[in-house]
Amino acid sequence: MNRKIKLTPSLFCGLVLGLFLSVVAFSQAAASIGLAIDSFRPMGGSFFSWRAGQSKEAVALFSNGSRNSSASAERFGRSVLEHAPLTPRSLWLIGKSMELRGEMPQARRAMLQAERISRRDGAVQLWLGADRLRNGEIASGLRHYDLLIRSDVEAANSVIPRMALIIASPEGRRYLAPYIRETNPWLLNLFQVAVTDLPRAAPLAQLLIDRRKKAPNGPNIEQVYNPLMNRLVSEGSYSLALRLYPLLPGTSSESLRNVSGTIKGELDTGYPPFIWNFPDSNAQGAEFVSVEGGGTGLDVFGAPGTVGVAGTKLIAPRANDVLFWSVKDRAGNLEGSATWSATCLIGSSVGKKVESANMFDANAPLNRTLKMSMPSGCQLVRLDLNVAGGIGRDPASVIIGDLDLRPNAKAN
Missing domain, CATH: 2.60.120.260 (Galactose-binding domain-like)
Structure with a gap:
C-alpha cells in the first residue's frame, strides 16, 4: 500500500540542508584536486581551486604575453586577493601583467608585496632576482636566486646558467664569493654549468684563487676540478693552473716537482x-x-x-x-x-x-x-x-x- 509522504517544515529544512551539504562537499573535493569551478569562487579559498586558476592564467600569460592575457591575469589575481588575500602568486600575476604593460615601478611594488607574504614562492623570487640583476644590484639579485633554488630545487635549471655568467665578471665574482662554500647545496651545480658552458675556464679558476684558501670539497667535486684543470691547460692559462692546483682538495704541492708518481x-x-x-x-x-x-x-x-x-x-x-x-x-x-x-x-x-x-x-x-x-x-x-x-x-x-x-x- 502506497503511503503519501507529507512534506512538513522540518522535512523540507532537512532536504535543503542535505542539498547544501552535498554542494559544499563537492566544492571542497573539487578544490582539493585542483578543479576550478567559477560558481564556487565567492565561497572562498576552501571551496574554489585558486591554484588551478592561477596556473591557468600564468600559462596563458607566458604563452601569449599579450595585452588581453595580461588584463585577464590581472583581473583574476585581484579576484583571488579579494577572496583569499594571502596568495603571493596572485600578486605575481598582477605584477607580471603590469610588467607587460611597461609599468615597471608598479610591477616591482606588487612583487615586493608578494615576497613580504612569502619568500618561498619561486616565481616571485625569479622575477625579483632578474629585476635586481638588470639594475646592476648583483648582491640582491643573487640573494633572490639563492632563496629560489633553496625553495624549489627544480628551478635551479633555469637560474644556475644565469648565475654562471656572473662568474665572467670580476665584480660578479666578488659578489658570488660568499656562496662558494661546501655547505651551499647548489654549488656543485653552479660549478658544473660554469666549467661546461663558459667560453673560457679562467674566470672560474680566478674565483677559486681569489678566496685564498682550499677550494670547496664534497661528493662528486672531481667532476668539476678534473675538466677545469684540463681546460685551463688546453686554453693556455698556465699561470692560473699553476696557482690553482695546490688549492684543490686532494692535491699536494709536492706533486709540482714529483716525477716518480x-x-x-x-x-x-x-x-x-x-x-x-x-x-x-x-x-x-x-x-x-x-x-x-x-x-x-x-x-x-x-x-x-x-x-x-x-x-x-x-x-x-x-x-x-x-x-x-x-x-x-x-x-x-x-x-x-x-x-x-x-x-x-x-x-x-x-x-x-x-x-x-x-x-x-x-x-x-x-x-x-x-x-x-x-x-x-x-x-x-x-x-x-x-x-x-x-x-x-x-x-x-x-x-x-x-x-x-x-x-x-x-x-x-
Whole structure:
C-alpha cells in the first residue's frame, strides 16, 4: 500500500540542508584536486581551486604575453586577493601583467608585496632576482636566486646558467664569493654549468684563487676540478693552473716537482696533467710498475707503426733542476724510439724544448743513471714521454725507473 509522504517544515529544512551539504562537499573535493569551478569562487579559498586558476592564467600569460592575457591575469589575481588575500602568486600575476604593460615601478611594488607574504614562492623570487640583476644590484639579485633554488630545487635549471655568467665578471665574482662554500647545496651545480658552458675556464679558476684558501670539497667535486684543470691547460692559462692546483682538495704541492708518481710510498693523487696523464689508447701508453731495487717505475709501450705521447706531466722545476732516470729493461723495434721532451710553458724561455737521447739506443746503458736538463728560466714545464713503435710484430717497450727531479749538484 502506497503511503503519501507529507512534506512538513522540518522535512523540507532537512532536504535543503542535505542539498547544501552535498554542494559544499563537492566544492571542497573539487578544490582539493585542483578543479576550478567559477560558481564556487565567492565561497572562498576552501571551496574554489585558486591554484588551478592561477596556473591557468600564468600559462596563458607566458604563452601569449599579450595585452588581453595580461588584463585577464590581472583581473583574476585581484579576484583571488579579494577572496583569499594571502596568495603571493596572485600578486605575481598582477605584477607580471603590469610588467607587460611597461609599468615597471608598479610591477616591482606588487612583487615586493608578494615576497613580504612569502619568500618561498619561486616565481616571485625569479622575477625579483632578474629585476635586481638588470639594475646592476648583483648582491640582491643573487640573494633572490639563492632563496629560489633553496625553495624549489627544480628551478635551479633555469637560474644556475644565469648565475654562471656572473662568474665572467670580476665584480660578479666578488659578489658570488660568499656562496662558494661546501655547505651551499647548489654549488656543485653552479660549478658544473660554469666549467661546461663558459667560453673560457679562467674566470672560474680566478674565483677559486681569489678566496685564498682550499677550494670547496664534497661528493662528486672531481667532476668539476678534473675538466677545469684540463681546460685551463688546453686554453693556455698556465699561470692560473699553476696557482690553482695546490688549492684543490686532494692535491699536494709536492706533486709540482714529483716525477716518480709516488709520494712517501703512496701513489700521487690529484688532477692531470699535474699528475701523470696516460692516454687510453692501444697505440701507445704507460702504467706504473714496481722495479727491481724498490720503488715505482713506468712500463711504456708503443705499437708498431705508431708515433705519439705515452705520458704527460706538468712540473714546476727549481733553478738547476735536472731530470734523472734509468732504463731497467727494453724491447725495441727497428726505427723505434722512446725519448723525453721538456717544453717551457711559463718563464723567460717560453716555447723552448729540450729532448733526451733515444732510450732504445745501444748507447743508453741499462741500470745506469741518465739525465736531462730542464729549459732554463722556466717556472712550468710540460714533460712528455714520446714513443715511436717502429717496425716489428710486437710493441716496442721500455721500463723506466729511478725517476727524480733534483738539482744537478746531487747527480750520481
